[in-house]
Amino acid sequence: MTALPTEPARSAEPAPATTGDGLLLPVPDDDGAPFWEYARRGELRVQACAACGVLRFPPRPCCPHCQSFDSEWRRMSGRGRIWSYVFPHPPLLPAYAEQAPYNAIVVELLDAPRIRLVGNLVTSADAPLDSVDPSRLRIGAGVKVAFHAMADGVTVPRWLLERP
Amino acid sequence: MSGALKDATAIVGIGQTPFAKNLVESERTLACRAIIAALDDAGIAPAEVDGFASYTMEETDEVEVAKSIGAGDVTFFSKVGYGGGGSCATVAHLAAAVATGQATVGVAWRSRKRGSGKRPWTNTAVQLPTPGQWTRPFGLLRPADEIGLLARRYMHEFGATRDHLFNVALACRNRANQNPAAMMYERPLTREMYMTSRWISEPLCLFDNCLETDGALACVVVSAERARDCRRKPVYVHSAAQGLPAQHHGMVNYWNDDPLTGPSWATARHLWKNSDLTPEDVDVAQIYDAFTPLIPLSLEGYGFCGRGEGAAFTEGGALEIGGRLPINTGGGGLSEAYVHGFNLINEGVKQLRGDSTAQVPDAATCLVTAGEGVPTSALLLRS
Ligand SMILES: [Zn+2]
Numbered sequence: 446m447t448a449l450p451t452e453p454a455r456s457a458e459p460a461p462a463t464t465g466d467g468l469l470l471p472v473p474d475d476d477g478a479p480f481w482e483y484a485r486r487g488e489l490r491v492q493a494c495a496a497c498g499v500l501r502f503p504p505r506p507c508c509p510h511c512q513s514f515d516s517e518w519r520r521m522s523g524r525g526r527i528w529s530y531v532f533p534h535p536p537l538l539p540a541y542a543e544q545a546p547y548n549a550i551v552v553e554l555l556d557a558p559r560i561r562l563v564g565n566l567v568t569s570a571d572a573p574l575d576s577v578d579p580s581r582l583r584i585g586a587g588v589k590v591a592f593h594a595m596a597d598g599v600t601v602p603r604w605l606l607e608r609p
Numbered sequence: 610m611s612g613a614l615k616d617a618t619a620i621v622g623i624g625q626t627p628f629a630k631n632l633v634e635s636e637r638t639l640a641c642r643a644i645i646a647a648l649d650d651a652g653i654a655p656a657e658v659d660g661f662a663s664y665t666m667e668e669t670d671e672v673e674v675a676k677s678i679g680a681g682d683v684t685f686f687s688k689v690g691y692g693g694g695g696s697c698a699t700v701a702h703l704a705a706a707v708a709t710g711q712a713t714v715g716v717a718w719r720s721r722k723r724g725s726g727k728r729p730w731t732n733t734a735v736q737l738p739t740p741g742q743w744t745r746p747f748g749l750l751r752p753a754d755e756i757g758l759l760a761r762r763y764m765h766e767f768g769a770t771r772d773h774l775f776n777v778a779l780a781c782r783n784r785a786n787q788n789p790a791a792m793m794y795e796r797p798l799t800r801e802m803y804m805t806s807r808w809i810s811e812p813l814c815l816f817d818n819c820l821e822t823d824g825a826l827a828c829v830v831v832s833a834e835r836a837r838d839c840r841r842k843p844v845y846v847h848s849a850a851q852g853l854p855a856q857h858h859g860m861v862n863y864w865n866d867d868p869l870t871g872p873s874w875a876t877a878r879h880l881w882k883n884s885d886l887t888p889e890d891v892d893v894a895q896i897y898d899a900f901t902p903l904i905p906l907s908l909e910g911y912g913f914c915g916r917g918e919g920a921a922f923t924e925g926g927a928l929e930i931g932g933r934l935p936i937n938t939g940g941g942g943l944s945e946a947y948v949h950g951f952n953l954i955n956e957g958v959k960q961l962r963g964d965s966t967a968q969v970p971d972a973a974t975c976l977v978t979a980g981e982g983v984p985t986s987a988l989l990l991r992s
Binding site: 481549 | 741743744754761762765807808811813858863
């Protein structure tokens with residue numbers, strides 16, 4: 446048998462974008478960075494075309510309706526409805542497996558029902574991902590945004606039941 | 610140009626390795642074994658191969674394959690993205706290349722050690738897929754979670770139930786029980802097993818998810834003229850299509866007007882437009898089944914029933930042999946092997962040759978689809 450070739454040295458992998466506990470932090474791209482910056486300030490804002498006014502999500506360089514490259518970030522009321530939800534069970538990344546089953550939801554915004562955000566339904570902004578009794582989740586339930594600081598300078602929107 | 614591809618090429622050889630949870634050989638070795646088996650099936654010498662097509666996720670590249678099998682000068686090679694959405698497109702690209710003279714003998718393949726290897730979603734250093742910043746921090750980590758959200762909404766809007774998803778899982782399992790090469794050959798499924806199995810991402814349970822498989826498959830595409838001189842009965846590529854619909858976002862397709870109308874619809878429009886056939890003419894279908902809900906969605910998309918009727922379509926044994934539309938007759942990704950849908954292509958060929966282990970009598974037309982929920986592709990094959 447010939448000797449096994451040695452593995453070529455790999456270029457350093459980017460540091461995993463996780464909290465100390467191993468939860469995944471958002472890794473913004475250029476288009477998404479303003480969303481996360483506004484979230485850090487406790488504001489839910491969605492990209493809109495500065496020329497024709499149509500909202501779009503996820504953010505992108507130009508407007509698919511009028512092709513304008515000018516955009517603005519419009520503040521939302523933060524109210525929405527649950528569009529769908531799942532309860533992930535293991536196998537999961539360890540930090541998520543610890544809280545499983547938890548919920549992951551899609552929220553349609555009342556201000557713009559075609560804009561739907563993935564998030565978590567929790568009992569308070571900083572509560573665990575499994576803090577809401579699963580029987581409380583139903584499609585159409587009213588929710589409002591809350592902001593949770595996952596790590597230094599990294600804030601994510603989360604969702605509370607309007608009628609807890 | 611319309612129709613230039615129609616019946617111009619044929620699949621004349623298929624090959625596969627064993628399917629298992631843990632195969633000893635490397636992905637590269639498995640790829641070469643499947644390709645050489647397919648060429649042997651066709652009766653074509655490897656030195657004649659001048660075209661290759663595979664998936665962007667395929668780790669064995671054309672350079673390795675070509676030099677290992679002893680290909681000649683290669684004049685066409687392409688890779689298709691979006692995981693299992695690319696399966697049928699590999700054959701479509703070869704068909705286009707052969708029909709336009711860019712190649713004469715094309716090989717498509719997929720080799721994967723998913724059974725013993727790492728799952729793509731466990732990599733925390735890359736945010737897969739591209740919109741990961743909008744989903745992964747919230748624990749929407751795996752394709753099962755992403756499709757589970759669509760499945761829950763589909764059940765809510767159209768009254769689909771877990772029994773409908775069970776119908777899909779059962780049809781695939783029943784066919785696998787007839788197929789000695791299938792991973793689930795001797796493992797029947799009951800409704801009780803299904804309803805009491807563990808959740809993966811509720812509303813999806815264990816049996817709503819495809820298998821984890823090591824294995825490789827390949828097929829050989831040549832011109833229709835050349836096909837008549839090959840060892841096996843030709844299976845013609847009657848129509849082929851890819852589909853990336855307007856405002857589509859990939860697996861996490863929650864952001865367009867109607868997330869339940871996925872890439873199948875766009876692909877189907879192009880597929881039927883360039884075909885002499887309609888959905889009623891399809892004798893048997895191999896429908897991409899990484900998850901059971903993809904079947905009702907695809908049945909709607911490809912026009913076998915109306916919007917919202919895909920779940921009800923599965924009732925009364927419709928997907929079984931003798932039903933309205935027998936599907937995944939080798940067992941599919943749910944019960945034969947999950948090799949990014951390539952086994953569905955080879956099973957379509959077996960049906961039209963008349964030598965499937967679950968043969969549909971006199972099958973002359975077969976629809977093969979790639980992954981619904983991502984930019985996808987499909988083939989209409991005929992004998
Ligand atoms: Zn605009």
